Amino acid sequence: MQMRHLNLLLILAFAFTIFACNPSGNEQSAPATFSLIPRPASFTPGNGYFTIAKNTRIVLPANAPEINAMGDLLANQINQATGFAPEVEMTDSPSPTKNAIVISLDPAINHAEGYTLKATKENIAIQAQTPQGVFYALETLRQLFPPEFEKPSGALTLAVPVVDIVDEPRYPYRGMNLDVSRHMFSVEAIKKYIDLMARHKFNTFHWHLTDDQGWRIEIKKYPKLTEVGAWRKETLIGHGARPPFEYDGKRYGGFYTQEEVKEVIAYAQERYVTIIPEIELPGHAQAALAAYPELGCTTGPFEVATRWGVMEDVFCPTEATFTFLEDVLTEVAELFPSQYIHIGGDECPKTRWENSAFCQNLMRSEGLKDEHELQSYFIQRIEKFLLTKNRRIIGWDEILEGGLAPEATVMSWRGMEGGIEAARQKHDVIMTPTNFCYFDYYQGDPAIDPPAIGGNLTLEKVYSFEPTPTELNEEEANYILGSQANVWTEYIKTPEHLEFMVYPRACAMAEVVWSPKETRSWNDFSSRLAGHLKRLGLMGVNYAPHFFDVTAKPVVDMQNHTLSVELSAGDPDYEIRYSLEGKTPTEASPLYESPILIEKTTKFAAATFLDGKLVGRPLNKAYFIHLATARNITLANPYSDKYTAGGDAGLVNGIIGSDQFSDGNWQGFEGKDLDATIDLGESKSVSQVIVNFYNASGSWIFEPTVLTVSVSENGADFQPFGEFSFPNAARQDEPSGKKTARVTGESANARYLKVTARSLGVCPKWHAGAGKSCWLFADEIVVE
Numbered sequence: 184m185q186m187r188h189l190n191l192l193l194i195l196a197f198a199f200t201i202f203a204c205n206p207s208g209n210e211q212s213a214p215a216t217f218s219l220i221p222r223p224a225s226f227t228p229g230n231g232y233f234t235i236a237k238n239t240r241i242v243l244p245a246n247a248p249e250i251n252a253m254g255d256l257l258a259n260q261i262n263q264a265t266g267f268a269p270e271v272e273m274t275d276s277p278s279p280t281k282n283a284i285v286i287s288l289d290p291a292i293n294h295a296e297g298y299t300l301k302a303t304k305e306n307i308a309i310q311a312q313t314p315q316g317v318f319y320a321l322e323t324l325r326q327l328f329p330p331e332f333e334k335p336s337g338a339l340t341l342a343v344p345v346v347d348i349v350d351e352p353r354y355p356y357r358g359m360n361l362d363v364s365r366h367m368f369s370v371e372a373i374k375k376y377i378d379l380m381a382r383h384k385f386n387t388f389h390w391h392l393t394d395d396q397g398w399r400i401e402i403k404k405y406p407k408l409t410e411v412g413a414w415r416k417e418t419l420i421g422h423g424a425r426p427p428f429e430y431d432g433k434r435y436g437g438f439y440t441q442e443e444v445k446e447v448i449a450y451a452q453e454r455y456v457t458i459i460p461e462i463e464l465p466g467h468a469q470a471a472l473a474a475y476p477e478l479g480c481t482t483g484p485f486e487v488a489t490r491w492g493v494m495e496d497v498f499c500p501t502e503a504t505f506t507f508l509e510d511v512l513t514e515v516a517e518l519f520p521s522q523y524i525h526i527g528g529d530e531c532p533k534t535r536w537e538n539s540a541f542c543q544n545l546m547r548s549e550g551l552k553d554e555h556e557l558q559s560y561f562i563q564r565i566e567k568f569l570l571t572k573n574r575r576i577i578g579w580d581e582i583l584e585g586g587l588a589p590e591a592t593v594m595s596w597r598g599m600e601g602g603i604e605a606a607r608q609k610h611d612v613i614m615t616p617t618n619f620c621y622f623d624y625y626q627g628d629p630a631i632d633p634p635a636i637g638g639n640l641t642l643e644k645v646y647s648f649e650p651t652p653t654e655l656n657e658e659e660a661n662y663i664l665g666s667q668a669n670v671w672t673e674y675i676k677t678p679e680h681l682e683f684m685v686y687p688r689a690c691a692m693a694e695v696v697w698s699p700k701e702t703r704s705w706n707d708f709s710s711r712l713a714g715h716l717k718r719l720g721l722m723g724v725n726y727a728p729h730f731f732d733v734t735a736k737p738v739v740d741m742q743n744h745t746l747s748v749e750l751s752a753g754d755p756d757y758e759i760r761y762s763l764e765g766k767t768p769t770e771a772s773p774l775y776e777s778p779i780l781i782e783k784t785t786k787f788a789a790a791t792f793l794d795g796k797l798v799g800r801p802l803n804k805a806y807f808i809h810l811a812t813a814r815n816i817t818l819a820n821p822y823s824d825k826y827t828a829g830g831d832a833g834l835v836n837g838i839i840g841s842d843q844f845s846d847g848n849w850q851g852f853e854g855k856d857l858d859a860t861i862d863l864g865e866s867k868s869v870s871q872v873i874v875n876f877y878n879a880s881g882s883w884i885f886e887p888t889v890l891t892v893s894v895s896e897n898g899a900d901f902q903p904f905g906e907f908s909f910p911n912a913a914r915q916d917e918p919s920g921k922k923t924a925r926v927t928g929e930s931a932n933a934r935y936l937k938v939t940a941r942s943l944g945v946c947p948k949w950h951a952g953a954g955k956s957c958w959l960f961a962d963e964i965v966v967e
């Protein structure tokens with residue numbers, strides 16, 4: 184990092200707020216609040232304002248048509264906001280002049296996407312190496328205008344605070360994906376999506392155009408792809424964890440014509456957004472098979488999928504399939520100018536290939552030792568073909584299995600490991616791990632949020648994402664091109680809901696990929712976000728409101744064996760008020776100042792207030808104090824880092840899990856028993872132990888077969904206390920949901936408890952994941 188970034192650290196202390204003269208020129212001092220997102224690499228506020236007046240000019244380089252168009256656009260926007268249009272003036276070498284916004288191209292700016300923006304009381308000077316840099320400078324300028332600029336009144340005073348910005352992105356790949364197969368979005372909605380991306384300096388739109396549930400791009404040579412493959416006869420209702428599935432009975436579908444695709448590409452190009460199309464292969468291909476059944480390994484028939492998940496029917500690696508895919512990819516490559524084409528490669532079950540004589544023969548004749556190598560053969564043939572078109576492939580991290588195609592870029596989604604492995608093999612990597620980058624996950628309490636696929640990905644967690652793993656050395660780290668947020672749309676049906684899922688989490692992601700690592704600060708970001716959300720609101724973005732809500736974090740003190748609740752709100756300016764009686768707080772309720780000790784079982788409520796008014800949605804929580812709360816717990820098998828229930832004390836933190844297993848209160852064990860030892864600190868009379876488990880076989884989560892409790896006074900000699908059985912744990916018709924195990928024994932004096940829940944270990948025979956590790960979920964070990 185360059186030296187100039189250092190002074191930034193000093194400025195951080197000011198939290199982007201300075202005091203300056205009021206733009207109207209009166210004596211009163213008013214703070215200029217900056218809400219730039221993503222935060223520029225270097226940012227030095229000064230004193231005063233540059234006010235755009237009737238005679239302000241926009242000065243541009245002559246012979247730079249892209250920039251001229253941007254200048255005209257800016258003049259128009261200013262006109263709409265203020266009621267007067269600055270004159271646009273073209274000159275061979277623009278130089279700073281009074282009362283003007285002066286844009287110049289300067290080869291000395293050291294980054295192709297970088298720019299400088301210097302606002303003084305006299306003028307605004309923008310310099311960039313390329314038109315793309317100018318574009319980003321103008322996006323920044325727009326964010327320096329008041330939020331009302333976004334909803335023009337025609338009478339706005341545009342005053343830009345004095346500031347010196349030197350900016351460039353951290354990563355070259357700054358992406359957002361959108362799945363249009365599970366649900367289709369109109370060309371208008373796609374354009375707005377791209378527009379919002381560009382406003383946050385993202386430069387890559389990954390358009391997931393094909394999947395089991397719908398083929399969405401017109402291919403001239405194969406009309407049935409859209410006549411048949413773009414339509415499903417109905418759609419699953421709800422999560423559909425297990426049969427019998429319930430369907431809506433409504434035909435659903437649509438596709439983009441090649442003309443529409445061209446229109447979207449042109450729209451994106453004007454905003455310096457590259458579109459990478461994804462054509463899924465060899466898996467996620469059922470819509471294509473429904474149109475052309477001869478491309479499968481069985482005779483079918485196939486239908487466009489009507490429910491979610493991973494389908495067994497995939498492309499069969501025959502010559503007919505390769506001819507088909509090469510024809511499709513030829514049309515795709517002719518439409519899309521991007522260097523990359525995404526070929527999928529994820530979640531391709533191998534059962535059809537295992538049972539296909541053709542595939543087994545092919546493996547023998549090609550010397551492929553297993554079906555993973557057959558998948559690798561598949562991908563490598565596709566790569567070889569696309570290289571003849573001068574295109575490179577991106578594939579999901581499964582393409583590592585069976586050997587990477589020589590030039591492939593890996594999109595690491597199942598975690599960071601695939602990306603680390605690929606970088607070590609000197610392949611380019613885009614990091615999109617589910618637990619930081621999947622915007623189809625819940626962003627708040629599933630009890631309040633609309634149904635989502637699962638998971639738990641808060642705004643703050645997105646903000647904390649670090650795409651470059653510390654495991655990599657400097658040379659390997661250079662292979663990390665950047666990151667992207669993925670938006671799968673099983674549960675997202677409308678543009679409004681899409682915006683709710685994406686914003687403001689995309690604002691956090693924008694900063695992850697653009698801003699220097701060393702200046703990233705959640706507190707600083709959240710102080711800017713409030714202003715930015717106002718802007719998004721005026722732009723008509725249906726952003727999610729979680730930022731205004733209270734978040735409660737249990738703090739378990741294992742030294743003093745206490746439970747406290749720490750509260751926070753997105754905006755540090757909000758007051759938080761709370762109630763220990765479960766009543767919605769009012770402006771007269773106690774003000775939160777520091778973590779609140781929970782001494783007995785409590786119904787807790789909290790809410791944010793600004794100027795005496797309730798903002799956001801009130802929070803309601805229950806804390807359950809029992810003999811094991813905040814007591815030492817040891818686990819023989821570690822919990823998964825995907826489902827931690829808050830960490831080591833997750834099973835003794837006083838919080839009972841809800842009916843949603845992804846509410847953050849469930850601890851998950853993958854393929855292993857729950858095997859806990861709890862130290863109550865001193866001998867206590869124990870009468871019962873209660874643990875909730877979860878059953879959701881569609882998510883590979885099964886209740887245990889049995890919960891066993893034994894007790895001990897000395898921690899060495901354990902006596903049986905009791906057990907609770909789930910005789911139907913492995914049955915297909917066992918209902919989903921929360922399952923309570925209550926072990927009641929003769930009251931016993933004990934200091935230590937051993938609590939063991941026996942996992943099925945692997946999914947049962949009837950299950951899609953038969954023989955593979957299953958999950959065991961528990962919420963709290965309540966001891967009474």
Ligand code: ACM
Nearest residue numbers: 529530579596669
């Ligand atoms: C993926 O989420 N299956 C890439």
